[in-house]
Amino acid sequence: MRKIGVLTAGGDAPGMNAAIRAVVRFGIYNNINIVGVKNGFRGLVEGDSVEMNLSSVADIIHRGGTVLGSARSKEFIGEDGFQKALKNIKYLGIDGLVTIGGDGTLKGALALGRSGIPVIGIPGTIDNDLPYTQYTLGFFTSLTTVLEAVEKIRDTSSSHGRTNVIEVMGRNCGDIALYAGLAGGAEMVIIPEVENNIDEVCDKIMQGRARGKKHSIVLLAEGAGNAKDISEQIEKITGITTRYSVLGYTQRGGTPSAYDRLIGSQMGAKAVELLCCEKFNKVLGVKGNEIFHMDIEEALSMKRAFDRKTYELTKILSI
Numbered sequence: 321m322r323k324i325g326v327l328t329a330g331g332d333a334p335g336m337n338a339a340i341r342a343v344v345r346f347g348i349y350n351n352i353n354i355v356g357v358k359n360g361f362r363g364l365v366e367g368d369s370v371e372m373n374l375s376s377v378a379d380i381i382h383r384g385g386t387v388l389g390s391a392r393s394k395e396f397i398g399e400d401g402f403q404k405a406l407k408n409i410k411y412l413g414i415d416g417l418v419t420i421g422g423d424g425t426l427k428g429a430l431a432l433g434r435s436g437i438p439v440i441g442i443p444g445t446i447d448n449d450l451p452y453t454q455y456t457l458g459f460f461t462s463l464t465t466v467l468e469a470v471e472k473i474r475d476t477s478s479s480h481g482r483t484n485v486i487e488v489m490g491r492n493c494g495d496i497a498l499y500a501g502l503a504g505g506a507e508m509v510i511i512p513e514v515e516n517n518i519d520e521v522c523d524k525i526m527q528g529r530a531r532g533k534k535h536s537i538v539l540l541a542e543g544a545g546n547a548k549d550i551s552e553q554i555e556k557i558t559g560i561t562t563r564y565s566v567l568g569y570t571q572r573g574g575t576p577s578a579y580d581r582l583i584g585s586q587m588g589a590k591a592v593e594l595l596c597c598e599k600f601n602k603v604l605g606v607k608g609n610e611i612f613h614m615d616i617e618e619a620l621s622m623k624r625a626f627d628r629k630t631y632e633l634t635k636i637l638s639i
């Protein structure tokens with residue numbers, strides 16, 4: 321490996337900068353040139369890149385977002401764009417590529433791998449929706465941000481004796497809502513993995529009231545419904561004033577947590593190591609305290625196992 325490229329695609333996620341930094345520094349330490357591809361796969365299609373040196377990644381480990389920029393590139397998926405990307409990879413002299421992003425990014429990496437480009441994927445998305453890995457880069461930072469919001473909203477919920485519905489991101493995955501629900505002591509979580517039973521949610525709120533609870537927090541995953549509709553339904557059934565907040569992009573930015581910096585750094589270095597020992601077309605993941613790798617194709621074929629235990633526990637602990 322003489323030259324490795326690195327790109328970030330899809331939604332940005334805190335911890336991506338730590339991973340970029342590790343690819344660059346670990347690569348240079350091993351006498352490999354590193355090129356940063358700008359704005360995800362769009363940068364490959366357009367040949368937009370920058371040679372990276374030790375200073376290119378100085379002062380970024382603690383920053384959210386991605387210094388390389390990100391994009392959702394439709395052009396790359398089309399045949400013309402894809403061929404342009406392959407041409408630019410050759411032109412830039414890239415021998416191997418590290419992609420950082422979610423499931424779409426992994427599909428892009430797999431397509432390149434099948435065309436003979438050695439690739440390694442790093443899972444970077446706040447959604448935690450990749451079935452093969454316990455955690456993705458950005459998830460824990462996002463959770464922390466959600467918890468800060470939950471705590472602030474809980475204050476006003478208690479003061480006014482209201483119900484507050486908080487809508488969080490996650491696309492079709494309920495993990496942000498579920499884990500923030502458990503860690504934030506929410507009364508109920510509404511997630512796509514479990515059929516929404518509004519009567520059960522309302523019963524829970526009323527039970528809480530009956531034993532003197534002042535606040536009621538409902539965490540809603542974006543994939544399970546709309547905060548305005550759910551709030552209106554709750555207010556209608558319970559008769560309790562119900563407000564809603566949509567946390568939106570606050571969840572995707574901000575200072576990466578210690579955990580996201582750690583796994584970002586470990587994965588960045590591991591990606592370079594795998595390319596150097598000719599282990600190609602792999603994706604990295606987390607299991608317990610370990611970083612592991614597996615074939616991208618196999619990882620993409622896996623189905624998500626729903627964490628029902630955590631869901632049940634969240635319900636039990638909020639009685």
Ligand SMILES: Nc1ncnc2c1ncn2[C@@H]1O[C@H](COP(=O)(O)OP(=O)(O)OP(=O)(O)O)[C@@H](O)[C@H]1O
Binds near residue numbers: 423
């Ligand atoms: N089937 C595919 N084949 C080739 N490339 C793909 C495919 N799907 C997605 N991509 C490329 O990967 C990019 C990132 O994918 P996508 O926009 O779905 O985000 P993601 O990686 O899933 O991240 P997030 O989970 O944060 O949304 C796309 O913009 C596209 O360029």
Ligand SMILES: O=P(O)(O)OC[C@H]1O[C@](O)(CO)[C@@H](O)[C@@H]1O
Binds near residue numbers: 422
């Ligand atoms: O950046 P965009 O295209 O608005 O995408 C938003 C989506 O991206 C994510 O932030 C990350 O996948 C999702 O949680 C959300 O639904």
